[in-house]
Amino acid sequence: MADSNSTTTQLKSDVLLEQMKQHLTTEAGKEITKKINLVYQINIAPKKIGYEEIVYTVDLKKGEVKKGPYEGGKPDATFSFKDDDFVKVALGKMNPQIAFMRGAMKIKGSLSAAQKFTPDIFPKPSKM
Known part of the structure; x- marks a missing residue:
């Protein structure tokens, strides 16, 4: 079932988040869940932050x-x-702090929780 948008945009991020979903079922993924124990919501826009965003929940309490x-x-x-x-x-490929300072990433909520959201929690890419 598609969203209210008539076109369902295929994001590059969809692939990454699907890989992460699989990763969290592995032993390494379970370690990350135990270590971080936080919930993140990620809003991803095709072109411009705030428009036509696809929302994901990365629950690192439940994995x-x-x-x-x-x-x-x-x-x-x-x-x-x-x-x-x-x-x-x-x-x-881009440091999260630099992304934040450049406005490439916006954060709401706990900054200390946000700082634990690093590339280390993602599976290493096979090939994209």
């Missing part, structure tokens, strides 16, 4: 990734990215 806003209260931190910038940060 799951799903499309849609977090339903268990408020996430510890919410990030907003453009698709390309999210991919760069997740793959470690």
